[in-house]
């Protein structure tokens with residue numbers, strides 16, 4: 131069961147169509163969000179919508195609908211499908227117009243809300259940890275914008291799959307940035323390190339939640355650049371994302387991390403995170 135709203139109106143999945151000249155299709159001129167619903171409760175929908183609003187400002191995209199309206203549509207779509215555990219995909223593009231690079235003058239956004247049941251990741255991944263590979267970060271310099279242009283991320287994820295790994299961790303000249311669809315954290319001597327929230331990474335909502343959990347647990351956080359050497363030498367590594375949640379990484383490029391099992395700090399953060407998924411509704 132997939133529930134789709136196109137430009138604010140419910141449409142059958144098969145009838146949910148956009149123009150061949152939609153700028154999302156032709157230029158990747160659009161933004162997206164993925165929001166998780168647990169037990170019918172939205173997990174920080176407001177934060178996702180706030181990031182979408184910021185992204186729209188960054189790419190000079192006038193949202194011709196209100197965030198309240200978008201929020202209402204998200205809620206309706208989840209209720210329509212009677213979903214308990216769902217992923218809500220939101221996409222907004224600059225709309226359809228005859229193809230030219232300049233922004234069209236009188237075009238309205240195309241916006242889509244698509245909800246389907248969330249596929250939980252295998253429990254053993256969380257219990258035993260998974261592996262990752264490292265790849266050069268070949269993306270543009272504005273990775274804080276959640277643009278639908280994801281080709282480098284897709285290539286990286288495909289490389290991970292071919293290598294039998296769960297995720298591909300990006301590095302820019304040896305500095306670890308993030309991963310193909312998640313943020314990266316390492317733990318060394320009980321301190322948590324992650325790349326600063328600047329233009330080289332997506333400011334992940336889950337990343338933010340992890341920082342809040344770390345504060346609550348009294349774990350010291352260092353938001354500074356760290357290198358591949360530090361990654362390999364870490365006691366613990368994990369990645370975070372809306373669908374990934376908090377995933378322990380126990381092997382990178384074939385090298386065992388720490389003891390080769392999810393570490394203590396990672397596990398305590400995972401536990402707190404799980405509790406939040408059982409209560410948060412905003």
Ligand SMILES: Cc1ncc(COP(=O)(O)O)c(C=O)c1O
Nearest residue numbers: 311312313332334335336371372
């Ligand atoms: C490149 C990248 N980094 C990080 C994330 C995690 O962001 P969030 O926690 O908001 O899902 C994602 C999620 O799609 C991503 O694509």
